Amino acid sequence: MSGFGWMGSAAALPLSLLGVPLLCAALIGLLRPAARAGLWVAGSALTLVLAAVQAARVTWSGPFPALGGELLVDGLAALLALLIAFVAFACSLYAAAYLPGLHSGDPDRRAALVRRLPLFQALFLILETTLLWVVMTNNIVLLWVALEATTLASALLVSFYGDARALEAGFKYLLLLTVGITSAFFGCVLLYAAAQPHLGSESALLISNLRTVAGAIPPHIALIATVLLLIGFGTKAGLAPFHPWVADAHAEAPAVMSAFLSGIIIKVPFVGLLRVWSVFGPRYPELNDTLMALGAFTLVAGGILAVTQDDLKRLFAYSSVAQVGFIAVALGTGHEFGYYAALFFLVSHALTKALLFLSAGAVAFAARDRRSLATLGGLARRLPVTALCAGAGLCSLAGLPPFSGFPAKFGVVLAAAESRAWVVMAVTLAASLFTMAYGVRVAQQVFLGAPRSPGLEEAREVPAPMWVAMLMLAAATLLLGLAPGLLDPLAGLAARMQGLP
Amino acid sequence: MEGVIRTLSLTLILTSFVVVEVRSLRRALLAYMAQALVMVAVIACFAAYHPALWIWAATAFVTKFALISWMLARALGGDDRECAPRVGSLASGVIVAVLAATVYSLLHHSASFLAPTPLAEQEPFRTNVAVSLTLLFVGLYAIVTRRDAVKVVLGVCLMENGAHLSLVSLAATLRETVLIGVATDVVVAVYLLLALARAIERHLGDRDTSRLVTLRG
Numbered sequence: 035m036s037g038f039g040w041m042g043s044a045a046a047l048p049l050s051l052l053g054v055p056l057l058c059a060a061l062i063g064l065l066r067p068a069a070r071a072g073l074w075v076a077g078s079a080l081t082l083v084l085a086a087v088q089a090a091r092v093t094w095s096g097p098f099p100a101l102g103g104e105l106l107v108d109g110l111a112a113l114l115a116l117l118i119a120f121v122a123f124a125c126s127l128y129a130a131a132y133l134p135g136l137h138s139g140d141p142d143r144r145a146a147l148v149r150r151l152p153l154f155q156a157l158f159l160i161l162e163t164t165l166l167w168v169v170m171t172n173n174i175v176l177l178w179v180a181l182e183a184t185t186l187a188s189a190l191l192v193s194f195y196g197d198a199r200a201l202e203a204g205f206k207y208l209l210l211l212t213v214g215i216t217s218a219f220f221g222c223v224l225l226y227a228a229a230q231p232h233l234g235s236e237s238a239l240l241i242s243n244l245r246t247v248a249g250a251i252p253p254h255i256a257l258i259a260t261v262l263l264l265i266g267f268g269t270k271a272g273l274a275p276f277h278p279w280v281a282d283a284h285a286e287a288p289a290v291m292s293a294f295l296s297g298i299i300i301k302v303p304f305v306g307l308l309r310v311w312s313v314f315g316p317r318y319p320e321l322n323d324t325l326m327a328l329g330a331f332t333l334v335a336g337g338i339l340a341v342t343q344d345d346l347k348r349l350f351a352y353s354s355v356a357q358v359g360f361i362a363v364a365l366g367t368g369h370e371f372g373y374y375a376a377l378f379f380l381v382s383h384a385l386t387k388a389l390l391f392l393s394a395g396a397v398a399f400a401a402r403d404r405r406s407l408a409t410l411g412g413l414a415r416r417l418p419v420t421a422l423c424a425g426a427g428l429c430s431l432a433g434l435p436p437f438s439g440f441p442a443k444f445g446v447v448l449a450a451a452e453s454r455a456w457v458v459m460a461v462t463l464a465a466s467l468f469t470m471a472y473g474v475r476v477a478q479q480v481f482l483g484a485p486r487s488p489g490l491e492e493a494r495e496v497p498a499p500m501w502v503a504m505l506m507l508a509a510a511t512l513l514l515g516l517a518p519g520l521l522d523p524l525a526g527l528a529a530r531m532q533g534l535p
Numbered sequence: 536m537e538g539v540i541r542t543l544s545l546t547l548i549l550t551s552f553v554v555v556e557v558r559s560l561r562r563a564l565l566a567y568m569a570q571a572l573v574m575v576a577v578i579a580c581f582a583a584y585h586p587a588l589w590i591w592a593a594t595a596f597v598t599k600f601a602l603i604s605w606m607l608a609r610a611l612g613g614d615d616r617e618c619a620p621r622v623g624s625l626a627s628g629v630i631v632a633v634l635a636a637t638v639y640s641l642l643h644h645s646a647s648f649l650a651p652t653p654l655a656e657q658e659p660f661r662t663n664v665a666v667s668l669t670l671l672f673v674g675l676y677a678i679v680t681r682r683d684a685v686k687v688v689l690g691v692c693l694m695e696n697g698a699h700l701s702l703v704s705l706a707a708t709l710r711e712t713v714l715i716g717v718a719t720d721v722v723v724a725v726y727l728l729l730a731l732a733r734a735i736e737r738h739l740g741d742r743d744t745s746r747l748v749t750l751r752g
Contacts (some may be wrong), residue, residue, distance in 0.1 A: 173713070175706070175709065175713050175716075175717065176713060176716060178717075179713070179716040179717055179719075179720055182720040182724070183720060183723075185724075186720065186723045186724055186727060189727050189731070190727065193731060193734075196734070197738075198735070198738045198739065201731055201734050201735045201738060202735065204731050205684075205728065205731040205732065205735060205744075208724065208727055208728055208731065209678070209687065209691070209728065212691060212724050212728075213675070213678060213691065213694065216671070216694055216695070216698050219698050219717075220698065220701065223701060223702065223705045223706050224649070224651055224705065226705070226706050226709075227651040227652060227655070227705040227706055228651035228652070230652075230706075230708065231652055235708035235709070235710075236710070239709075239713070251651075252651065254648070255649075255651045258649065
């Protein structure tokens with residue numbers, strides 16, 4: 035511990051992690067426009083370093099609480115904080131060149147965008163803080179507060195372009211998620227109320243204490259509360275049939291925000307599910323069956339919707355719907371390996387889909403805002419680095435080696451097999467074929483063949499910060515594919531601590 | 536005290552009916568403000584059982600009666616007439632009345648269904664939980680059937696009132712930092728929804744959410 039110096043103090047690390055992006059958000063407005071992007075990137079980089087130090091500390095010294103147990107930095111929290119910080123850093127780097135370069139042919143839209151840029155940068159940093167809070171909080175009611183705060187911080191980012199479509203997407207996003215997550219509020223309050231007579235009013239708030247009184251909570255309350263949490267968190271995670279907001283929000287948001295939405299925002303609700311499911315899942319097998327069925331339905335619905343899309347971002351958005359189904363299926367198996375597989379898939383898909391949305395943004399950036407597959411083509415020669423990164427992302431999404439998608443999907447299929455859930459296993463394999471089908475279609479229609487629109491011949495590779503960010507994510511998916519054991523210290527620790535069969 | 540709480544709780548259902556059904560947005564706002572005040576009174580009555588609830592009563596007064604009402608009043612501007620809802624007035628009135636009566640009576644008679652502790656099955660807590668969920672469903676009905684963006688936001692406010700009212704019975708001992716966190720989320724959500732609704736009105740010329748059909752999920 036002494037090697038970490040002042041960082042060794044238990045509370046200092048998570049508090050610094052929450053504080054750095056928040057402080058940078060507060061400072062953004064005080065700086066010259068040219069320095070704002072630099073502060074955003076520097077703040078994100080510092081947050082990433084802190085998250086890495088925190089992950090190292092958990093790996094070597096084990097989980098630790100902070101603020102009297104209000105925050106709990108265990109394997110799950112440390113891993114996801116690192117993931118959030120990594121994707122946020124890649125997004126900030128990409129955005130440094132992407133956002134100022136948008137709408138270069140339309141002076142009015144460009145002027146409006148430049149005016150709103152500080153708001154975007156500040157809100158993105160606040161969003162990062164709220165996401166880190168979600169993964170590290172150990173308070174059942176503040177978990178809900180933090181998750182709702184992520185929605186609030188991201189609503190204006192979704193509607194950033196300020197045109198009618200973006201405003202519609204932002205309004206629907208905020209309305210649907212606020213309404214949906216109200217059911218999770220009841221779930222959190224019911225669990226607190228049921229645990230309170232056994233633990234006292236303060237201890238009952240702590241999720242880590244729930245396990246000790248799980249047997250004393252009336253079964254009907256445990257079931258109702260967990261289902262309410264599934265509806266609320268499932269809406270935020272984009273599980274079908276609560277997914278209608280997903281494609282609109284992803285399609286109308288700037289690419290950086292779409293990457294963060296798909297990579298991180300739809301993943302953090304699973305933190306709540308992972309924590310609560312491991313408490314009640316083993317006691318009530320019907321909960322596991324429900325989650326697995328919902329996951330299988332999501333896989334099929336998302337896959338079918340993705341195959342029918344022509345808009346590149348909408349296709350990737352529905353693909354994300356399908357992919358969160360894999361996480362639900364793995365978690366629904368109810369055993370330790372399933373929990374590990376869910377966590378591995380979550381990390382892999384976060385990296386992969388953030389990469390693919392940034393690639394889609396790069397394609398639109400270089401091809402004059404074109405996103406329709408029918409109007410693209412032949413971009414591999416003109417955008418070689420973007421094509422390389424998108425290719426890595428598509429291979430990972432399809433579950434092909436040597437990328438992280440391969441061990442991730444293999445893990446989910448194995449977890450389903452271990453539970454003898456043969457039908458669900460068949461569905462996951464069939465859904466993988468869907469993924470492969472639309473992956474090949476994207477590669478063919480965007481990057482291969484001949485250009486299908488005038489002006490595509492003049493498309494040029496995107497600026498360096500954008501492709502560096504994409505390369506970072508591509509390298510991470512490759513590294514995790516070649517050495518999946520890299521996640522073991524944190525993901526394995528998280529899975530082992532759940533006391534699952 | 537139980538009689539007072541029961542009367543006030545039923546007044547909450549009546550005010551939610553008025554918020555949803557009256558076509559004048561100013562009157563709907565006045566009904567919402569009345570509901571916020573009654574809610575504060577209900578929480579204050581429950582403070583006789585749990586003194587910690589005084590803080591929740593004060594928080595509800597500041598956030599629901601003062602802040603949210605002020606934001607809604609600003610959003611109304613000079614236009615008082617609600618866009619025509621998806622369901623006609625008579626039919627909607629009947630639906631809301633039947634919905635509220637059904638939810639309330641079902642939950643009041645089967646309090647054990649949602650009561651995490653034996654105490655929550657007793658009066659006045661069982662009435663409180665039944666009223667909370669009734670407000671929640673009436674709010675949800677408003678969100679689904681109303682086309683005017685301000686009325687939709689009022690529906691969200693009714694839902695949130697229902698959710699927060701349940702804390703009186705289910706989580707009376709929550710500490711103030713948590714309560715303030717919960718209340719702040721709602722104030723910010725309403726602020727952002729109204730800001731987006733105003734921006735949409737500037738683009739489309741009115742607050743009719745049924746015109747938001749460019750994107751279809």
